[in-house]
Amino acid sequence: xxxxxxxxxxxxxxxxxxxxxxxxxxxxxxxxxxxxxxxxxxxxxxxxxxxxxxxxxxxxxxxxxxxxxxxxxxxxxxxxxxxxxxxxxxxxxxxxxxxxxxxxxxxxxxxxxxxxxxxxxxxxxxxxxxxxxxxxxxxxxxxxxxxxxxxxxxxxxxxxxxxxxxxxxxxxxxxxxxxxxxxxxxxxxxxxxxxxxxxxxxxxxxxxxxxxxxxxxxxxxxxxxxxxxxxxxxxxxxxxxxxxxxxxxxxxxxxxxxxxxxxxxxxxxxxxxxxxxxxxxxxxxxxxxxxxxxxxxxxxxxxxxxxxxxxxxxxxxxxxxxxxxxxxxxxxxxxxxxxxxxxxxxxxxxxxxxxxx
Amino acid sequence: xxxxxxxxxxxxxxxxxxxxxxxxxxxxxxxxxxxxxxxxxxxxxxxxxxxxxxxxxxxxxxxxxxxxxxxxxxxxxxxxxxxxxxxxxxxxxxxxxxxxxxxxxxxxxxxxxxxxxxxxxxxxxxxxxxxxxxxxxxxxxxxxxxxxxxxxxxxxxxxxxxxxxxxxxxxxxxxxxxxxxxxxxxxxxxxxxxxxxxxxxxxxxxxxxxxxxxxxxxxxxxxxxxxxxxxxxxxxxxxxxxxxxxxxxxxxxxxxxxxxxxxxxxxxxxxxxxxxxxxxxxxxxxxxxxxxxxxxxxxxxxxxxxxxxxxxxxxxxxxxxxxxxxxxxxxxxxxxxxxxxxxxxxxxxxxxxxxxx
Numbered sequence: 229x230x231x232x233x234x235x236x237x238x239x240x241x242x243x244x245x246x247x248x249x250x251x252x253x254x255x256x257x258x259x260x261x262x263x264x265x266x267x268x269x270x271x272x273x274x275x276x277x278x279x280x281x282x283x284x285x286x287x288x289x290x291x292x293x294x295x296x297x298x299x300x301x302x303x304x305x306x307x308x309x310x311x312x313x314x315x316x317x318x319x320x321x322x323x324x325x326x327x328x329x330x331x332x333x334x335x336x337x338x339x340x341x342x343x344x345x346x347x348x349x350x351x352x353x354x355x356x357x358x359x360x361x362x363x364x365x366x367x368x369x370x371x372x373x374x375x376x377x378x379x380x381x382x383x384x385x386x387x388x389x390x391x392x393x394x395x396x397x398x399x400x401x402x403x404x405x406x407x408x409x410x411x412x413x414x415x416x417x418x419x420x421x422x423x424x425x426x427x428x429x430x431x432x433x434x435x436x437x438x439x440x441x442x443x444x445x446x447x448x449x450x451x452x453x454x455x456x457x458x459x460x461x462x463x464x465x466x467x468x469x470x471x472x473x474x475x476x477x478x479x480x481x482x483x484x485x486x487x488x489x490x491x492x493x494x495x496x497x498x499x500x501x502x503x504x505x506x507x508x509x510x511x512x513x514x515x516x517x518x519x520x521x522x523x524x525x526x527x528x529x530x531x532x533x534x535x536x537x538x539x540x541x542x543x544x545x546x547x548x549x550x551x552x553x554x555x556x557x558x559x560x561x562x563x564x565x566x567x568x569x570x571x572x573x574x575x576x577x578x579x580x581x582x583x584x585x
Numbered sequence: 586x587x588x589x590x591x592x593x594x595x596x597x598x599x600x601x602x603x604x605x606x607x608x609x610x611x612x613x614x615x616x617x618x619x620x621x622x623x624x625x626x627x628x629x630x631x632x633x634x635x636x637x638x639x640x641x642x643x644x645x646x647x648x649x650x651x652x653x654x655x656x657x658x659x660x661x662x663x664x665x666x667x668x669x670x671x672x673x674x675x676x677x678x679x680x681x682x683x684x685x686x687x688x689x690x691x692x693x694x695x696x697x698x699x700x701x702x703x704x705x706x707x708x709x710x711x712x713x714x715x716x717x718x719x720x721x722x723x724x725x726x727x728x729x730x731x732x733x734x735x736x737x738x739x740x741x742x743x744x745x746x747x748x749x750x751x752x753x754x755x756x757x758x759x760x761x762x763x764x765x766x767x768x769x770x771x772x773x774x775x776x777x778x779x780x781x782x783x784x785x786x787x788x789x790x791x792x793x794x795x796x797x798x799x800x801x802x803x804x805x806x807x808x809x810x811x812x813x814x815x816x817x818x819x820x821x822x823x824x825x826x827x828x829x830x831x832x833x834x835x836x837x838x839x840x841x842x843x844x845x846x847x848x849x850x851x852x853x854x855x856x857x858x859x860x861x862x863x864x865x866x867x868x869x870x871x872x873x874x875x876x877x878x879x880x881x882x883x884x885x886x887x888x889x890x891x892x893x894x895x896x897x898x899x900x901x902x903x904x905x906x907x908x909x910x911x912x913x914x915x916x917x918x919x920x921x922x923x924x925x926x927x928x929x930x931x932x933x934x935x936x937x938x939x940x941x942x
Contacts, residue, residue, distance in 0.1 A: 229609060231600030233755075236593040242794035242837065243588030252586060398590075401794070436822035437599035437758070440830065444801045465793035473797065480599065 231435075234479045235392040237363075237374055242401040242468075244461070247364065251282035253398060254319070257360045262318040263287045265310060267332045269294055269324025269366060277323070277366075277405070286314065294327035296498050298334065300346040300382040306331070307338035307345075319360035319397075323405075325417060326370030326501065329363045330378040333394055336361035337378075345389060346382040354391035362398040366405045368467040369417035369502065371424065371475025373399045379501075386495050386553070401472065403464040415453075415532045416502030418467055419523070421474040422449040423505045426519035428481035431563035441477035445470045453526040484564030485515045485573075488557040489581060492550035497538065506534050511584050515564065539585050551578050588792075591836045592749040594720075594731055599758040599825075601818070604721065608639035610755060611676070614717045619675040620644045622667060624689045626651055626681025626723060634680070634723075634762070643671065651684035653855050655691065657703040657739040663688070664695035664702075676717035676754075680762075682774060683727030683858065686720045687735040690751055693718035694735075702746060703739040711748035719755040723762045725824040726774035726859065728781065728832025730756045736858075743852050743910070758829065760821040772810075772889045773859030775824055776880070778831040779806040780862045783876035785838035788920035798834035802827045810883040841921030842872045842930075845914040846938060849907035854895065863891050868941050872921065896942050908935050 241249060254264055263286035270291040272278055278289055290306070310317055317339060322332025336358035338345050348354050363373045372378075376395050377388030388394075406414070425446035428438060448470035452463045490504035499507065506527075513520045527534055539547070555561070555578065561569040598606060611621055620643035627648040629635055635646055647663070667674055674696060679689025693715035695702050705711050720730045729735075733752050734745030745751075763771070782803035785795060805827035809820045847861035856864065863884075870877045884891055896904070912918070912935065918926040 229598075229606045231598050231603045231606065233596050233598040233606070233610060235596055238595070239590050239592055240794075240836075241586075241588050241590040243792060246588045249586050249588065249590070253590060403793070435600060436760070436819075436826050437597075437829075440801055440805065440823075440826045444797055448797065462793075466797075469793050469797045472794075479597075 232479060235376055235395050237396050237399050239398045240401065244402065244404050246400055247280065247402040247405060250400060253400070254282070258318045261285055262316050263314055264319050264321055265290060265317050266321045266323060267292050267328060267335065269328045271324070292324065292328055292331055294324065294331070297327050297494065297500060298331045298380050300344060300380050303331065303334040303338055303345040303380060306335045310339065317359055319362065321362045321364065323364045323366060325365065325367035326372040329365060329370070329372035330380065332361055332363060333378040333396065334380060334389060337389060337393060345380060348389045349380060349382050349385060349387040351390045354389055354393045357393045361396050362400065363396040364400045364405065365471070367409050367414065367417045368406050368471040369419065369421040371421065371471055371478060374472060374475035375478060386491060401468055403461070403468045406464045406468060412532055415530050416506055418449065418453065419506050420502045421445055421470050422523065423486050423509055424474045424478065424483055425449065426516050427484035427486060427564065428477055430516060430519070431482055431484055432566055433482045433563045435480045438477045438479055438481035441473045442481065445474035445477060448473070453530060482559050482563035484560055485512055488554050488560040491557055492554035492582070493538065495553040496546055496550050499538065507538060507585055510534050511581065539582050547579055547582055550582055551575055554578060589836060592733055592752050594753050594756050596755045597758065601761050602759060603757055604637065604759040604762060607757060610757070611639070615675045618642055619673050620671055621676050621678055622647060622674050623678045623680060624649050624685060624692065626685045628681070649681070649685055649688055651681065651688070654684050654851065654857060655688045655737050657701060657737050660688065660691040660695055660702040660737060663692045667696065674716055676719065678719045678721065680721045680723060682722065682724035683729040686722060686727065686729035687737065689718055689720060690735040690753065691737060691746060694746060694750060702737060705746040706737060706739050706742060706744040708747045711746055711750045714750045717754050719757065720753040721757045721762065722828070724766050724771065724774045725763050725828040726776065726778040728778065728828055728835060731829060731832035732835065743848060758825055760818065760825045763821045763825060769889055772887050773863055775806065775810065776863050777859045778802055778827050779880065780843050780866055781831045781835065781840055782806065783873050784841035784843060784921065785834055787873060787876070788839055788841055789923055790839045790920045792837045795834045795836055795838035798830045799838065802831035802834060805830070810887060839916050839920035841917055842869055845911050845917040848914055849911035849939070850895065852910040853903055853907050856895065864895055864942055867891050868938065896939050904936055904939055907939055908932055911935060
């Protein structure tokens with residue numbers, strides 16, 4: 229099809245305190261005594277949130293280690309563990325940031341699809357709907373709550389399981405859950421949304437659907453990170469909507485240089501997506517002059533540290549790995565630099581960019 | 586639930602020319618030889634659009650007379666006609682403005698739910714999913730393409746079949762289809778969106794989800810009806826997104842005085858929703874001063890005629906009918922005027938307002 233037929237999340241609830249409706253939301257989705265599995269970001273271990281999860285019967289909370297981004301091995305192991313313990317489950321509920329969202333989506337799919345999640349890294353390879361899955365973000369910015377992908381690091385590539393079966397059946401957008409996020413992390417994740425917007429609005433792929441969503445997400449990011457005096461509940465509300473709108477804007481747009489370069493970093497060094505994008509964006513004046521200028525003002529106003537020197541001491545082989553991964557993201561480069569991108573972004577130029585990071 | 590768990594349309598495709606993908610979109614939804622039924626606004630009878638509909642097998646085009654807004658009797662008769670002729674159908678595809686969208690949704694539901702559509706006017710009374718249904722708007726502004734209702738005039742009331750089974754399974758947003766709309770009609774329907782936005786953004790019910798969507802829809806309306814020099818393809822693109830965003834903003838907001846009053850007009854006089862809202866908005870300086878001022882500038886710039894004197898010569902009984910219907914819309918009044926709305930909008934005050942229209 230010329231225009232993507234975009235699969236939406238089935239149900240959305242938005243509201244401060246809407247997490248309290250979770251029991252009521254899940255009740256009709258329970259299948260006899262098969263449990264609901266709550267995959268919760270390990271950040272919440274020992275905190276108050278887990279005690280608010282409405283456990284019934286054999287329901288289980290699993291704290292997911294998302295120190296690194298999700299790997300296909302981790303997805304396969306979690307799905308196998310659940311099959312061994314319960315045979316089947318009623319649903320997978322992800323509670324956390326983008327990594328936890330992606331992990332929950334992927335585990336849901338691997339409860340019903342045979343083989344390894346690595347077999348499904350690509351486009352429309354998933355053939356069976358997963359078990360019921362719900363996403364409850366506790367960090368705003370990735371857009372993973374509405375995307376049709378789940379980015380996984382596999383044995384040979386970092387690539388999502390992109391399919392119409394991938395989006396959540398339900399998302400619960402409760403901005404209260406984001407109130408306790410560490411300031412640096414909140415910024416890095418929020419910048420994922422901001423950078424999405426800059427890259428898609430300045431790109432060569434775009435239509436009015438994605439433009440409308442992208443403009444709104446950008447305006448909300450500018451509001452919370454530049455205009456407002458201090459961070460408060462309204463900031464959490466607005467950044468949660470920015471993330472949602474930024475995610476929707478991806479339907480008919482594409483990201484660009486930042487993401488292509490940061491994928492290289494994260495493949496080699498395990499740099500997480502949000503901070504990786506910030507490290508790269510910091511050096512992209514040539515490609516996004518107005519966006520980078522605004523980004524730097526956001527960094528300054530919010531008192532954030534952006535790491536530098538992350539590629540110091542890497543070998544030629546290591547630079548080559550990053551360059552290969554990065555140049556492999558062809559649609560991103562084409563969106564950013566046009567059809568002739570290969571004549572613009574040579575290996576030498578990209579190497580010099582990596583060396584500056 | 587405190588916060589509505591909003592059922593989204595399942596699939597959205599947006600793009601100029603996306604109508605050409607309809608055959609491909611419908612193919613997997615066909616059930617053996619049960620036909621797809623295309624309910625098409627009678628405006629298109631004898632025009633080019635019907636010849637572009639991808640008919641297969643026993644598929645049928647039915648031109649729907651939407652001179653008046655849909656009635657429960659009309660819905661029931663259409664569903665019965667299809668059951669008599671085909672037993673069952675693969676789907677109902679609505680192609681037209683808001684009335685056609687609502688008719689398609691209602692007929693889909695009445696293919697599987699017993700009794701009369703009048704039995705389901707209200708909230709969450711529908712118990713069975715309908716047959717597959719798709720909406721293809723040819724006028725932008727009502728938001729009916731994403732709403733969970735279908736406004737019907739029944740024997741005792743004008744009220745929608747509000748349910749989680751009501752939203753479309755698919756919408757095809759192709760701004761090319763709106764290019765030939767008559768200028769006055771396009772304006773009236775566009776103003777449905779603009780007035781939605783004013784009423785919900787100035788209302789007392791609102792959260793950041795609805796605010797974000799409402800602000801974007803408002804900005805798009807201002808752009809097409811005030812800022813742009815002339816009407817072109819970009820205007821069609823933007824107004825179609827305004828309608829979509831305006832419809833989404835209704836999730837956690839409510840309309841206000843204009844809609845409450847215009848429901849009275851349309852119940853008694855059959856005034857269609859778009860033009861009815863314009864007739865009322867023209868006289869609401871007291872409630873929405875900035876909005877009415879801007880509305881009047883839009884009317885002037887776009888050279889539109891807003892009818893006046895529509896209540897001239899009505900009897901006391903007729904005024905009473907309109908007042909009763911209008912005051913029955915309690916949530917709209919509460920949103921507009923607050924909890925004490927009954928002390929503000931008395932019968933006398935409302936009568937005086939109707940007399941001015």
